Amino acid sequence: MQISQMRQTIVLVVDGNEIDRLKLKRILEPRVQFCEVSFGSEVMSYLNEHHVDLLLLADKLPDTDGFDILRKVHGDVRYKDMPAIIVTDDLTQKMEAAVAMAGGFDIIRKPFVPIIVVKKVEQVLELEYLHRNLKEEVQRQTQLAEDRLAASERLFEQTVMALAKTIDAKDAYTRGHSQRVARYARHIAFKLGWLEEEQRRVYFMGLLHDIGKIGVPEYIINKTTRLNDEEYGKIQQHTVIGSQILDLVAEFPELAIGARSHHERYDGKGYPDGFAGSQIPVYARVIAVADAYDAMTSRRSYRDVLPQDVVRSEIAKGRGTQFDPQFADIMLQIIDEDEEYILHER
Structure with a gap:
């Protein structure tokens, strides 16, 4: 700690012995801002009204024990x-x-040795300054x-969103499909009580x-x-192609799961791997329901939006065959x- 910084530090001496306070003042005042009180009962009110960097506290005070005061201060x-x-x-x-x-922190013994007093005070203030x-x-x-991290996450989200829009742009009838599926999947995860991080993962x-x-060719x-x-x-190959692309994202390996397995069926009749039940990754089972819901509730090249009762009936019909019953429910x-x-x- 530099001398100029030492002089800005405030030391409060608490001692009922006026002679000892005067000795400490003579030793320390050239180096620090020196303050003093005589009674332990004055300490807390002084600290409440003034900034103090260091206490020099006598073990015996006119009205109390110095140790009790120290415990009260630290309490x-x-x-x-x-x-x-x-x-x-x-x-x-x-x-x-x-x-x-x-x-x-330390002890200063009476009778005072000026160089020891100075060094001990400097040492404490230096350590406090460093701390x-x-x-x-x-x-x-x-x-x-x-x-x-926040900037990196924003960049990641913006990049993923741009990719999603690029994918959807290939089909004039499914603009926004990927964003809607992501939203529905996250909503299902929320309803399931999944942690926020899990909701975020299934969203991406x-x-x-x-x-x-x-x-896949646009035609x-x-x-x-x-x-x-x-x-x-x-068309079926898009699941394999997607997983191969996303396998390159080492920091987020789950991304490839959603791409590869969202067309698997709970009864094992899906693709590309023919997985069934719990063999299908849980995130993919959620996305499968969300994907099917959006496929039925958005306009396609060959039909308009299906009525809600028809959509509900199809989801219910696929419960346990196409969809995981829990997520279908x-x-x-x-x-x-x-x-x-x-x-x-x-």
């Missing part, structure tokens, strides 16, 4: 880290133990890290579940008549709560 959350040196004429190890137990600055630097670095997986359609995606077997085979609950059939319009 107040505002002053729990206040450094304190006990001033005493007791040379025993018992006194040293008592100081440590009370939370004192305070280290704490501030840790807080600053923590805030910087949090800001960088929903946004990119159809990314593999980048590798197939936009075809208004029934697909032949070859064309249907190419949640989707049915969401449909029943949407009396005005406005969910699909958002």
Whole structure:
């Protein structure tokens, strides 16, 4: 700590002995801002009204025990880290133990040796200065890290959203499909009581579940008549293509799960792997219900939006065959709560 900084520090001496206070004042006043009180009962009110960097507290005071005052000071959350040196004429190890137990930083013994007094006060103030600055630097670095993380997450979300819009742009009739599926999937996860982080994960997986359609010819995606077997085979490949693309995102491996498995069926008759029941990753089972709901409630090249009662009937019919019963039940609950059939319009 520099001399100029030392002179700005405030030391409060608490001692009923006027001669000892005067001696300490002569030793310390050239180096610090010196303040003094005589009674323990004055300490808390003084601290409440003035800033203090260090307490020099006599072990014996006219009205109380110095250790009791120190415990009272440290018992107040505002002053729990206040450094304190006990001033005493007791040379025993018992006194040293008592100081440590009370939370004192060090001892200054009487009669005073000026150089020792100065060095001990300087040492405490130096350590306090370093501690305070280290704490501030840790807080600053923590805030910087949090800001960088928030910026990184925003960039990730914006990138994923841009990719989702690129995918949906290939089909004039399904604009916004990926965003809606992501929203429905997150809503199902919310209804299930999943943690916010899990809701966030299924949301991003929903946004990119159809990314593999980048590798499917547009004439197939936009075809208004029934697909032949070859064309249907190419459509099915979008799950594999999507998982291969998203396997490259090492920091978020679950993304590939949603892309690969959202067309698996609970009864094992889906694709590409023919998984059944719990073999299908749980996130993909949620996205499958959300995807089917959006497919029925959005306008397609070959039909208009289906009535809500028809959508509900199809979800109920697929319960336990196409869909995981638990997630189908949640989707049915969401449909029943949407009396005005406005969910699909958002």
